[in-house]
Amino acid sequence: KFTEEEQTFCNGTLTRFGNIQMCPSSGILNYGQGLLEGLKAYRKEDEGILLFRPEENALRMKVGADRMCMPSPTVDQFLDAVKKTVLANKRWVPPHGRGSLYIRPLLMGTGRNLEVKPSSEFTFLVYASPVGNGLKGVLNLMVEDNVRRATPGGTGGVKAVTNYSPIYKPLTEAKAKGFSDLLYLDALTGSNIEECSGSNIFILKGNVISTPTTHGTILPGITRKSIMEIASGFGYQVEERAIPINEVFDAEEVFCTGTAKIVKSVASITYQGKRIEYKLGAETLAQKLHATLTGIQTGVIEDKLGWTMVID
Ligand code: PMP
Numbered sequence: 298k299f300t301e302e303e304q305t306f307c308n309g310t311l312t313r314f315g316n317i318q319m320c321p322s323s324g325i326l327n328y329g330q331g332l333l334e335g336l337k338a339y340r341k342e343d344e345g346i347l348l349f350r351p352e353e354n355a356l357r358m359k360v361g362a363d364r365m366c367m368p369s370p371t372v373d374q375f376l377d378a379v380k381k382t383v384l385a386n387k388r389w390v391p392p393h394g395r396g397s398l399y400i401r402p403l404l405m406g407t408g409r410n411l412e413v414k415p416s417s418e419f420t421f422l423v424y425a426s427p428v429g430n431g432l433k434g435v436l437n438l439m440v441e442d443n444v445r446r447a448t449p450g451g452t453g454g455v456k457a458v459t460n461y462s463p464i465y466k467p468l469t470e471a472k473a474k475g476f477s478d479l480l481y482l483d484a485l486t487g488s489n490i491e492e493c494s495g496s497n498i499f500i501l502k503g504n505v506i507s508t509p510t511t512h513g514t515i516l517p518g519i520t521r522k523s524i525m526e527i528a529s530g531f532g533y534q535v536e537e538r539a540i541p542i543n544e545v546f547d548a549e550e551v552f553c554t555g556t557a558k559i560v561k562s563v564a565s566i567t568y569q570g571k572r573i574e575y576k577l578g579a580e581t582l583a584q585k586l587h588a589t590l591t592g593i594q595t596g597v598i599e600d601k602l603g604w605t606m607v608i609d
Pocket of ligand 1: 335492493494495496497515516517518519520521554555556557
């Protein structure tokens with residue numbers, strides 16, 4: 298997907314997408330001092346380009362930068378870099394309804410740094426790649442009973458690059474068994490659900506939609522926040538609370554949310570050999586939420602909450 302014509306925004310300048318120079322003793326290479334973000338640009342029916350809640354990504358990066366001892370770009374600097382990257386890669390924004398341009402900001406320690414201490418130089422870069430609209434498929438989750446994604450006091454609540462590779466092993470094993478993703482449990486009790494590898498989770502029972510409280514161990518997803526608002530606008534009671542794994546088995550519907558997945562129904566959850574199946578199809582709340590959210594993101598549904606930013 299990456300071609301030489303793609304542009305990357307790196308420390309204030311747009312350059313051709315390609316390899317970057319890195320000091321062998323940089324903080325990111327040696328100690329994983331890095332953060333990532335993810336957001337999307339969508340084409341409207343009239344060809345205009347919209348970003349979805351980009352200032353939320355800027356604010357999340359600020360919180361993460363503080364945790365990872367890095368200076369963060371200001372919200373304006375972040376937005377400027379994202380806009381410039383999208384405009385420079387405008388021809389890669391898929392036609393309306395056919396996907397989006399995924400934008401990946403990175404902030405990392407790139408100074409010389411042999412010791413275990415924060416870097417003294419930093420790189421902020423933004424690159425982008427077109428992606429499909431990911432409408433297809435449902436999720437078959439397996440509850441991960443051994444590996445914990447995050448521990449209290451750790452970095453699970455921010456988008457640290459080091460949060461992801463430790464889950465490669467159980468995730469690869471689960472995928473080899475045919476599962477789509479893992480559902481992680483909390484480190485303290487091992488009995489409450491947290492989130493999946495790259496998405497947040499919701500359960501529906503009656504008129505109540507519940508999602509785990511983030512508590513610094515779950516990434517506060519921007520899709521999660523948006524879905525909570527949309528669902529409460531639909532008249533559902535939305536709760537953030539501890540959700541014991543046993544409660545997930547009585548749910549009517551389960552779905553995951555994230556920038557990549559948007560809203561995706563969970564077909565089944567397997568825990569200690571027990572498999573539970575959930576409601577799927579056009580009548581599900583997940584489908585309604587997906588339709589409303591993508592409608593707002595692509596400019597089809599009026600954006601009453603001011604979530605989208607027109608950039609072209
Ligand atoms: N949890 C994790 C671990 C993630 O990587 C992501 C993707 N950013 C999410 C949840 C969902 O967050 P968002 O809705 O902001 O994409």
